[in-house]
Amino acid sequence: MRVRLEDVARATGVSPKTVSRVLNEESSVKESTRQKVLAAMESMNYRPSPAARGLAGSRSFLVAMLYDNNDNPASTYLAEVQDGVLDACDAHRYSMMACPLRMRGQDFIRRVDALVFDHHIEGVIMTPPLTDYAPLLQRLKEHGVPHSSISPVHREASIGVCMDEQQAAKALVMQLVELGHRRIAHIVGIANHGASRWRMAGYKDALAAAGLPFDPHYVVQGEFSFGSGVLAARELFALPELPTAIFAANDDMAAGVMWAANERGLKVPRDLSVCGFDDTPLATQLWPPLTTVRQPSREMGKLAALQLMEVLRGRGPGLLVQVPYTLQLRESTARVP
Amino acid sequence: MRVRLEDVARATGVSPKTVSRVLNEESSVKESTRQKVLAAMESMNYRPSPAARGLAGSRSFLVAMLYDNNDNPASTYLAEVQDGVLDACDAHRYSMMACPLRMRGQDFIRRVDALVFDHHIEGVIMTPPLTDYAPLLQRLKEHGVPHSSISPVHREASIGVCMDEQQAAKALVMQLVELGHRRIAHIVGIANHGASRWRMAGYKDALAAAGLPFDPHYVVQGEFSFGSGVLAARELFALPELPTAIFAANDDMAAGVMWAANERGLKVPRDLSVCGFDDTPLATQLWPPLTTVRQPSREMGKLAALQLMEVLRGRGPGLLVQVPYTLQLRESTARVP
DNA sequence: GACAGAAATGACAGCGCTGTCAATTCGCGA
DNA sequence: TCGCGAATTGACAGCGCTGTCATTTCTGTC
Structure with a gap:
């Protein structure tokens, strides 16, 4: 029926335990024995039973x-x-x-x-x-x-x-700075996510490096979802001086920003630059395609x-x-x- | 260490085999026995070992x-x-x-x-x-x-x-008809997918029901991807008489259509109605939000x-x-x- | 109340592998 | 050549459960 470890052992002329040793890559097997066993396993098309290995040993794979x-x-x-x-x-x-x-x-x-x-x-x-x-x-x-x-x-x-999300976020925002943006807003992700912290930190780093002031009004809380991006953007659009660029902590929120921009009659990127983070498939499916950071x-x-x-x-x-x-x-x- | 089937048996005063029977919902166990065993399992917090069950029996769960x-x-x-x-x-x-x-x-x-x-x-x-x-x-x-x-x-x-994807597609296209559309195009999905066939069939059904002619020029091959939607839409936009509505066989392609529409300067839905199929999250993240069919x-x-x-x-x-x-x-x- | 047949239960081996520990073989210096 | 520790190998039990088949306990019937 099924090829068992014992069958391999018999075919090789060693004990089942030795075959087991080979299977588990234990060190104390003579190289010549190992080769013989491996060859037999191969030719007999032996496949160990996970259930048996799990039961007998501690490993489950x-x-x-x-x-x-x-x-x-x-x-x-x-x-x-x-x-x-x-x-x-x-x-x-x-x-x-x-x-x-x-x-x-x-x-x-x-x-x-x-x-x-x-x-x-x-x-x-x-x-x-x-x-x-x-x-x-x-x-x-x-x-x-x-x-x-x-x-x-x-x-x-x-x-x-x-x-290095912090470095990536910084580089991204630095790009905005190089494009001449001075009022750059940031939409933060869910509070206790590391991603939120690092991306925010990178944002601050970039501002500092560019000699731009950090203005809390330009930082809005989001929660990584499309909907929260819409809400956050609306908040930013209500400011007396609109930002010229918004860096959302992920692509979904960036999509929300673009949605809200449409709603408000703002043309991206003419009136507003938007960027996200993650490079999800969504990023290239938006119009215009989204500037973002690719995370593999x-x-x-x-x-x-x-x-x-x-x-x-x-x-x-x-x-x-x-x-x-x-x-x-x-x-x-x-x-x- | 671990609570075993045998432990449950001992606690209940029956044989292990009987406990096994209860575990496997076999019929030949007296109801009163069954209850006792179940109670013991519960109180002892017994959890059968999948590995052992897999080894001994034929089942693996x-x-x-x-x-x-x-x-x-x-x-x-x-x-x-x-x-x-x-x-x-x-x-x-x-x-x-x-x-x-x-x-x-x-x-x-x-x-x-x-x-x-x-x-x-x-x-x-x-x-x-x-x-x-x-x-x-x-x-x-x-x-x-x-x-x-x-x-x-x-x-x-x-x-x-x-x-019933065919019926769904038909209903969707009928909606377009009721909105006054007469030139309705369709972007087909990958050829041998059932989804492609049914959605196409529903499209044809709707045309027939509305007394509209079926024009092969308005049917373009896609492959369910965003990019293929863009290409297909460009093809349609090259026709002498543009369609007033496009039914893409899925949301990704519909997103591609909207992308191409933007590219071409067509305003959705003013110049072109677009609908998709599946109701993926993407559908509500596009601007404007996409008319589609929800598939649970x-x-x-x-x-x-x-x-x-x-x-x-x-x-x-x-x-x-x-x-x-x-x-x-x-x-x-x-x-x- | 005795008995056939059905229903319920139990005894026991063994699924395919590994852990433990004992046995064997090997390599090498004296 | 002998002896000894290290390197290999093997014997055996058992992991936790279920299949098989035997055994016991109920049913209902006459």
Whole structure:
């Protein structure tokens, strides 16, 4: 029926345990034996049973991708990250379970416990804002589950992947300055997201570098959603002196700004320059196409998963790797008339 | 350490096998016994080990969601479907593996075999165009794996979920007719997708019902992507008599049409009415907001998964359930001047 | 009240693999 | 050549559950 480890052992003339050792890449196997076993596995088309490995050993070859399910602000982002994670899993013969978590209530405890106890998941990959949700981190720590974070706020203690968002935001706003803009507004994202902080910090950095004053009136609170971008823009349009450029902390809000500009009869980029952050597909689907910062979500998912697996395979402590950003200068920004 | 089935048995005073029977909802257990066992499970917080169940029995409590990974046209759609599937899995204590498949090459065979042999998945949920990919269906059949389809082309032989897209498209185009439009163009989706056929058929139905002639010049081939929408619209704008309304087979292409309209200096909806299909988040983020048909993707994912589980639990042959559509009339369509 | 047949329950082996620990073989200096 | 620690390998039990088949306990009938 099924080719078992024992069959491979018999074919090779060694004990099942030795085959098991080869399978698990344990070091104490003579190279010649290893080759023989590998050859037999290959020719017999042997495929280990995850269920049996899970039952007998402690390993399950399962990782979980945890993400916030409360609102659905950027499902494109999640989809891309997930694709990247799956890529990495594929390469290392891991499987991934997608696990949406509701942050309010105790749901996440139940879910995490289920993952750990029922499925013996070996590790976790998280996206913001879960990356910095203390109760969750706490629970993972209690269970001793390694985790890899994508764009976590606390960079010191984390493994995973991040981008220098502050530097990217600064570069983006500097572009606006170079185009002659002096009244540059910023729409902030959800308060406790790292992304909000860094992008805001970059905005301030750029103002400072350009010798422009920081005016709190030009900073409006948003919450990463299209609708909040509309509202924030309306607020800015009510100011006595309109900004000539608006930097929204993500593309969705930037789209909202452009929507509100249309509503108000302002022509982008003639009357107003707009830029966002993330370079979601939306960015090139707006008219005019949106100037933004490309964040390689898929790549980041993959790298985060790879870092996790390094840890799981005991190949090192795991790193927080940094990926480069790219400015995407498009038609939604222009020189001040 | 861990509460095992044996522990529950001891606490209840029955044999492990009986507890197992309760766990698997087998019928030959006296009701009073069943209650006792269930109570014990509850109070001891017993959680069966999927690995052990998978090893011993034939069941794995795993289903796979298969989707096409070639291009990434509508990741929002996939993300919503996946959320729905996860919902259903949660309710029935199943786990889901996300499994992107490349249709070209033999990749899908390797992947499917891996799912079946390695993970013993019990069933599969598929999205278009996989739902009608003969080699895949063939392979699933060979393995005897039940599958549930979302919007499959061949409705007779399938279980899963669908929507009356033809009727929906017809209703949408009828709306345009009622607004006074006579020259209504259509941008078709990728050729072999059921969605393309049905939406086209609904378009024709509406023309016929309104007594309007079908003019092939007003039908342009697209491929569901934003870019293809732009190209198709440019083609239409090159016609001697411009259409007064364009029905694109999905929202992304409709967004492309609006983009091209901007490019061409046409004002939507004053000079041109535009409508799409799917009601993705994009629809409300465009200016003006897009008239479209709401397709409840998340609900559809959930229902497809539920149908699959009905089959897996032997509760019936499985149905192809139909979900209702909703017209979303927004500002991208207006009365002909 | 005895008995056939159905309903409910239990004993036991084993799913395919790995952990533990013991046994064997190897390499090398004395 | 002998002896010893290190490098390899193997024997065996058991992970937590379910399939098979035997056994016990109910039913209802005459």
